[in-house]
Amino acid sequence: MAPTDEVVLDVRDLVKHFALTQGVVLRRTIGAVQAVDGVSFQLHRGETLGLVGESGCGKSTVAKLLMGLEKPTSGQAFYNGQDIFTLDAGAKRKLRRQIQLVMQDPYSSLNPRMTVADIVGEPFEIHPEVAPKGDREGKVKDLLDVVGLNPEHINRYPHQFSGGQRQRIGIARALALRPEIIICDEPVSALDVSIQAQVMNLLEQLQDEFGLSYLFIAHDLSVVRHLSDRVAVMYLGRIAEIGTDVAIYEHPTHPYTQALLSAVPVPDPTMRGRRDVIRLEGDVPSPADPPSGCRFRTRCWKAQQKCADEVPELVERAVTSEEFRHASACHFAEERRIIPA
Amino acid sequence: MSAGTENAASFELVADDGAPLLEVEDLHVEFRTREGLAKAVNGVSYSVRAGETLAVLGESGSGKSVTAQAIMGILDTPPGFVTGGAVRFRGEDILKLPEERRRALRGASMAMIFQDALSSLNPVFTVGWQIGEMFRVHQGMSRKESKLRAIEMMDRVRIPSAKQRVNDYPHQFSGGMRQRVMIAMSIALNPALLIADEPTTALDVTVQAQVMDLLAELQRESGMGLILITHDLGVVADVADRIAVMYAGRIVETADARDLYAKPAHPYTKALLGSIPRLDAKGQDIAVIGGLPPTLTKLPSGCSFHPRCRYMRPEPCQTEVPPLVSFEANRGSACHFWQEVLDGTDR
Numbered sequence: 001m002a003p004t005d006e007v008v009l010d011v012r013d014l015v016k017h018f019a020l021t022q023g024v025v026l027r028r029t030i031g032a033v034q035a036v037d038g039v040s041f042q043l044h045r046g047e048t049l050g051l052v053g054e055s056g057c058g059k060s061t062v063a064k065l066l067m068g069l070e071k072p073t074s075g076q077a078f079y080n081g082q083d084i085f086t087l088d089a090g091a092k093r094k095l096r097r098q099i100q101l102v103m104q105d106p107y108s109s110l111n112p113r114m115t116v117a118d119i120v121g122e123p124f125e126i127h128p129e130v131a132p133k134g135d136r137e138g139k140v141k142d143l144l145d146v147v148g149l150n151p152e153h154i155n156r157y158p159h160q161f162s163g164g165q166r167q168r169i170g171i172a173r174a175l176a177l178r179p180e181i182i183i184c185d186e187p188v189s190a191l192d193v194s195i196q197a198q199v200m201n202l203l204e205q206l207q208d209e210f211g212l213s214y215l216f217i218a219h220d221l222s223v224v225r226h227l228s229d230r231v232a233v234m235y236l237g238r239i240a241e242i243g244t245d246v247a248i249y250e251h252p253t254h255p256y257t258q259a260l261l262s263a264v265p266v267p268d269p270t271m272r273g274r275r276d277v278i279r280l281e282g283d284v285p286s287p288a289d290p291p292s293g294c295r296f297r298t299r300c301w302k303a304q305q306k307c308a309d310e311v312p313e314l315v316e317r318a319v320t321s322e323e324f325r326h327a328s329a330c331h332f333a334e335e336r337r338i339i340p341a
Numbered sequence: 342m343s344a345g346t347e348n349a350a351s352f353e354l355v356a357d358d359g360a361p362l363l364e365v366e367d368l369h370v371e372f373r374t375r376e377g378l379a380k381a382v383n384g385v386s387y388s389v390r391a392g393e394t395l396a397v398l399g400e401s402g403s404g405k406s407v408t409a410q411a412i413m414g415i416l417d418t419p420p421g422f423v424t425g426g427a428v429r430f431r432g433e434d435i436l437k438l439p440e441e442r443r444r445a446l447r448g449a450s451m452a453m454i455f456q457d458a459l460s461s462l463n464p465v466f467t468v469g470w471q472i473g474e475m476f477r478v479h480q481g482m483s484r485k486e487s488k489l490r491a492i493e494m495m496d497r498v499r500i501p502s503a504k505q506r507v508n509d510y511p512h513q514f515s516g517g518m519r520q521r522v523m524i525a526m527s528i529a530l531n532p533a534l535l536i537a538d539e540p541t542t543a544l545d546v547t548v549q550a551q552v553m554d555l556l557a558e559l560q561r562e563s564g565m566g567l568i569l570i571t572h573d574l575g576v577v578a579d580v581a582d583r584i585a586v587m588y589a590g591r592i593v594e595t596a597d598a599r600d601l602y603a604k605p606a607h608p609y610t611k612a613l614l615g616s617i618p619r620l621d622a623k624g625q626d627i628a629v630i631g632g633l634p635p636t637l638t639k640l641p642s643g644c645s646f647h648p649r650c651r652y653m654r655p656e657p658c659q660t661e662v663p664p665l666v667s668f669e670a671n672r673g674s675a676c677h678f679w680q681e682v683l684d685g686t687d688r
Contacts, residue, residue, distance in 0.1 A: 195633075226618030263550035264620050269599045
């Protein structure tokens with residue numbers, strides 16, 4: 001199924017600050033980790049939106065907020081015209097069916113004492129309306145078949161499966177309630193290269209089959225490019241740049257995106273010395289004490305006074321062609337091609 | 342005996358000529374576990390010259406790290422045992438050396454850095470103390486001297502404000518900086534050989550790029566041989582001179598970096614290259630390698646890759662272990678049908 005223009009999830013100005021406290025008896029707040037600080041994006045039906053960034057950029061916190069595993073400090077996320085953060089308990093439970101999660105680590109995200117039948121069938125316990133009691137085993141078998149596992153293995157335990165197969169179990173569990181949206185949080189990064197490809201292909205195939213929308217969170221830019229229709233690059237709690245995969249990878253305008261692309265090794269020895277090398281100095285600053293203005297300015301070679309004074313808005317900038325116009329949060333946005341054609 | 346001196350002289354000559362710094366020959370390592378005998382390394386041979394970067398490429402369980410541990414002499418014994426082969430360092434089989442002499446070699450002549458810098462560093466000592474330990478233990482330096490040298494080393498691996506940070510503990514450093522501390526420790530005594538076991542796997546890409554640049558620069562300065570153990574085909578393409586691809590405890594292909602990527606001669610290498618998504622290509626098909634890597638306690642008969650191989654023919658693939666055939670200078674493949682793979686005859 002090709003991506004459509006219909007918006008299934010509309011996230012507006014999402015903020016999550018974790019309070020930093022000191023003292024045991026007299027607890028007081030001494031600051032806040034600004035994990036997510038004003039993130040907005042739209043997810044379209046049938047589309048994969050890639051969310052990339054390095055550790056600590058807030059991409060996984062976004063996933064947790066949308067799954068309801070954390071409460072946002074502020075912001076909204078609209079699904080079917082309703083803000084999912086302000087729903088009452090009953091409505092929220094219903095909504096949970098529509099947004100499901102695939103986690104990174106297939107080793108710790110499956111209960112070792114439950115059989116595959118229990119794991120994949122557990123969503124039916126909570127949402128019995130989806131599968132009446134008598135019919136559940138058949139449904140679980142169907143799901144295993146869909147994700148490429150042997151339905152005969154329904155009574156096995158997670159440790160009897162390999163990493164890739166466990167990730168398939170996790171995917172089957174996410175599919176059980178026939179959701180519209182699946183949030184994939186680093187679904188292939190714990191897997192070996194040869195197994196990664198299997199799981200990526202499965203995700204693509206399921207998307208076509210069920211018309212799913214994916215929010216695909218990963219740090220591997222090659223994997224994200226392969227799967228995503230659009231890509232958002234995050235840095236220190238904010239989106240630096242967002243656009244179609246071609247716009248981001250071939251026409252990046254934000255210095256951070258450019259540096260990130262430049263740092264990714266390309267599996268081709270003939271590219272040595274032919275690539276535009278940008279090396280960032282130092283590390284990502286602490287989200288508990290982020291720089292004023294643009295958060296990237298402390299590592300940016302373009303930084304000027306304006307960058308410290310004003311937060312750059314995420315708006316269309318440096319438009320060179322109609323086709324690749326996209327939003328970038330840099331005062332001095334300028335296209336620079338990093339990956340040779 | 343005059344012949345002896347002649348031999349010594351000719352050895353010197355060969356060494357200048359670029360004789361291998363390290364030569365691993367037909368190494369076998371097995372783990373005696375409760376589940377049975379796991380054959381982790383089954384006849385691995387490779388060599389590294391001074392100034393050269395050899396990348397050992399493989400997925401988890403391929404035996405790439407175990408080989409390195411056997412070279413360093415840090416294999417967990419039991420359950421791991423070196424059951425055959427030789428590891429010659431500057432011509433001398435170090436597997437036959439007494440433990441005391443091997444310990445003197447470790448750190449001073451050959452050093453290793455690991456994936457997880459945080460768990461490789463001792464959390465209760467300052468990084469300065471831990472780097473300085475190299476000088477105190479191996480060279481008998483005083484605490485004061487060793488601390489000064491530690492600061493020098495931290496400068497060399499470009500840890501900013503080394504003087505102030507020398508008394509900090511590992512947890513006060515970021516992941517990239519910790520890996521730099523590890524590198525500072527490993528190169529403190531100017532080893533001739535450095536083994537880097539997945540040195541950047543735990544790091545973010547921008548930091549990974551910094552660390553790989555640093556390693557390359559240190560190698561240029563000191564001319565050490567580098568064995569880079571990794572699963573990342575991108576990193577390998579950026580830095581390796583030569584590549585050895587491992588699968589199920591064997592080397593299945595060796596080649597110069599360019600040759601390997603341009604024209605792989607083993608079905609596993611070929612499939613691996615086809616299965617990775619690329620940054621610079623959209624919409625490519627990624628070919629899947631079906632099946633799973635074998636369990637080391639139950640290796641398939643014949644070629645270990647045959648259950649997943651597109652080129653497989655029952656005879657001889659299921660019955661005969663293919664030897665690593667050298668078909669060109671610096672090139673070898675352990676496939677009965679390497680010629681077909683190389684020619685790209687699709688099956």
